[in-house]
Amino acid sequence: MSGAAMVSALLAGAPALADSSRPPAPLAYTQLADPAKEARAKALMDTLRCLVCQGQSIADSDAEMAGDMRALVRERVEAGEQPEAIRAWLVQRYGDYVTYDPPxxxxxxxxxxxxxxxxxxxxxxxxxxxxxxxx
Structure with a gap:
């Protein structure tokens, strides 16, 4: 197999390797039992950018990383953290790109x-x- 053909084969298979085969995080696709907490989590998720998608929020994305971030937001809201504190933590961890309203x-x-x-x-x-x- 020539070098160009090998590179083409690797690049063609790359999208299939983008997500792992592990199951989604427990709260990635499950809403919180408390509707008020779920509403706070959803409002926050709508303002956070998926880091691996083209302009989608983590609420709208089906990417594995967005699911992990949704689960993280729901876990922290369930634990009683305020959305502003969760946003600040995510910005500190991922940078200003994670928010649609960078300072x-x-x-x-x-x-x-x-x-x-x-x-x-x-x-x-x-x-x-x-x-x-x-x-």
């Missing part, structure tokens, strides 16, 4: 500034383009 810092500044800069650039280009047509 402003030098690292996240491009995320906050880029849309404003692109909007300003669009306005300038539109004024120049439409300003010439009026002349």
């Amino acid at each position: 402003f810092s030098w690292v996240t500044a491009p995320l906050w500034i880029a849309p404003l800069a692109l909007l300003a650039l669009g306005i300038v280009l539109a004024r120049r383009t439409f300003g010439r047509e009026r002349d």
Whole structure:
């Protein structure tokens, strides 16, 4: 088998190896018995990003890691932790990427500034383009 064929075969099989064969975490797909606690857990899960998916929350993702994170959130809510404390712990563990609302810092500044800069650039280009047509 040539080197290119071997690499192609390995890459084709990679998605099958993405999740392990272990069973899901106990609370990954099971709701809490207390509806109020489940509502708090669900509200928090909707605001946390799946680290291995493309823009999905852990509430919406079927990825194994998202299931583990859902179970962790439910376990901590069941134990009485407040959602803000759970979020802070997850941000400390996984970084600001885990939340859809990263705080402003030098690292996240491009995320906050880029849309404003692109909007300003669009306005300038539109004024120049439409300003010439009026002349």
